[in-house]
Amino acid sequence: MIWAGYLTVGMIFVYCWNLVSETTIWMFVWDAHNQAVDLGERMVPPKWDYMSKLWWPIWDTLNIATLGTVLALIMAVPVAFFAARNTTPSTVILRPIALFIIVASRSINSLIWALMLVTILGPGVFAGIIAIGLRSIGFCAKLLYEAIEEIDEQQVEAIRATGASGPQILVYGVVPQILPAFAGISVFRWDINIRESTVLGLVGAGGIGLQLNASITNLAWTQVSLILLVIIATVVLSEWVSAKVRHAII
């Protein structure tokens, strides 16, 4: 049984490999190490004084990630309550719609969202914020609705027994139980969004990706290496912040 599994995976792999190698120009591939050395030489040393032009894009990148996360959270909360089996007002209509929103938002990469929004809203930070927001709804709503489904029903029952109304049951019985999960999810997604927003500029949706794209098209490799260093620094910093905050919450 296990061997049959391995065999199938192996066969699929070989088949796919053949298809890929047909469309590959192997000459380029064999030449890749020379290219790499060449590129490496052209990238050092990073052009440090270019930094002065990067502060503004970094600020934009940060804003795209943060405002996008805030936007996503605002929209994800109702979606999560509609999607959770124990809080949805209607299992027949609203729950499937909420689940579809979650899947659609999660299946489509933020870069594709950005691509769409740039054609619709025009290039700029605004499209980036919306793209990050739309991409993150699914992620946040999914984790949140799983948290809602895991709450202790007895606490909710006790609040219901006092004669509380529907909204009061949510605020007293459900919300306190999912608040820690909510905070954790926000910080976690913010961290991911910092990473995602560094590339949105490639399709024109603002942030440091714009400079990266421009530098690559102009073959300004010393600028590219500086931008890459900046991206690493930002990502490491945001990871550190999010780990700190999550630690403080839990």
Next chain:
Amino acid sequence: MLRLQNLKKQYKTGDLALKGVDLEVPDGQIMALIGPSGAGKSTLIRCINRLVEPTGGKVFLNELELSNLGAGALRRARRRMGMIFQEYALVERLSVMENVLSGRLGYVGFWRSYLRKYPQSDVDEAFRLLGRVGLDHMVDKRADELSGGQRQRVGICRALAQDPELLLVDEPTASLDPKTSRQIMRLICELCKERKLSAIINIHDVMLAQMFAERIVGLKLGEIVYDGPPDGLTSDVLTEIYGEEDWEATIRKVDEDENGESEGEADGHLAPILDRDRMAGAT
């Protein structure tokens, strides 16, 4: 007065939990509901305030029929029935005070409750209740920082904050040690007496039921098999309810416990509470 008429509950799985129960609980009576696990005790209590929807029969609270109320009227009716739970069912991440005030949710509007702006009279009552059960120094502690007995006291305060006519008590002592169980049961009964409440206490500990209740109802497989005074619980009756077992030991132990009850209660921080209990009993 609470009156159940031919109350039935069949779960979706097909299990018949209540097979037509008729029961009357006059005002001010403390009634214990005993029976083996799965007898339908919990279902019976929950059918009264419709946390579980009964599938047949009627429930009357002072001539108000509860079983066919709409959502709004049901909420108003629920305010009149305080409920105390087995695992305390406090909202663990809220403070003691917020838990007690949540008993007022049926009376205040959404925004008031959301902003925690309860009327001062509600806050006064909450402080008074917490003082009565000896927890007024823990008002702003979070519920999950309390011990089991303390949590159950908060649960009692929440139920009483509703200013109910009837207490529905579901296994109040199941997660407590024997001594705390006694204290909690005594507290519930005293408070019922003070406020002239009737109570249905669903309990599996026969000894405790005999000690504290005025009337005992035995439930077996969704049917009432005993209804009478505590001392009517003979070995035969217990066999009828729970099945064959040597019951003499249980019955005898009740007597002994009654004698040895006030011993060894001097330890730690619980002592003042007990003194208050005694004081309250004396007045």
Next chain:
Amino acid sequence: MTGIAYTPGRRWKKPPLITSPLLRWSLGLGIAVYLALALGTTEIDWGRVAEGIPRGLRFITGFFPPDFVTRWDEIFQGISESLWMTVISTVVGIALSIPIGLGAARNLAPRPVYYFCRAVLAVSRSFQEIIIAIFCVKLFGFGPFAGFVTLSFATIGFYGKLLAEDIEDMDPVQAEAVRATGAGWFQWLNYAVQPQVLPRMIGLGLYRLDINFRESAVVGIVGAGGIGATLNTAFDRYEFESAAAILLIIIAIVMAVEYTSSFVRKWVQ
């Protein structure tokens, strides 16, 4: 009533979440200032947005019905390229990440190997797939090969890190017990380490397959093969009906992969 004294009129307010008022206020002020600055510096060209709304509506109407037919050949080509890339990069990526993951586990590897492997993982995880794809296209030329290398590299970062963490978290008692029998290093891996981490790793492998497919849909934007290129062209030409069709196909495939993988995961555990 009882004889317990209580003070009527005693006020109660919900205790604030952050007890120190200084910290509370400065935090609130900080957030307010940040939001004001962030929103203030975000340039929104409302004229352009207004202009875009009819286009957005056209895009939405593109979903009713989507046009699968006109560009079917390109769509089919792109989707199948994405699928091949996904499969081989997941397999190769996982195969490569096993030695690196083992090397990055503190309880298995000697220090220098540990630091080297951790560095590889860190680089792979810091960069978005798309940045790596740009470089791969430079090195290997246009086409799915570049996409394959990109996704494999990204898989190493993801899978290697989780594998390393799993190995570090495993039960040391079982590992000791097997070592005590005098087993060799590879035997030890096979008997002590593998059984403890395998079930979760299979689940994560399927999860990565899912991620790789989603990513394969974007690396095409920079020329690394797959459906992304087709999608990009569709947007550039304002062929919203075709774009809608592509998006629906992507969503359907992601759902299918997710569904199968959750099924397989249940079956494995």
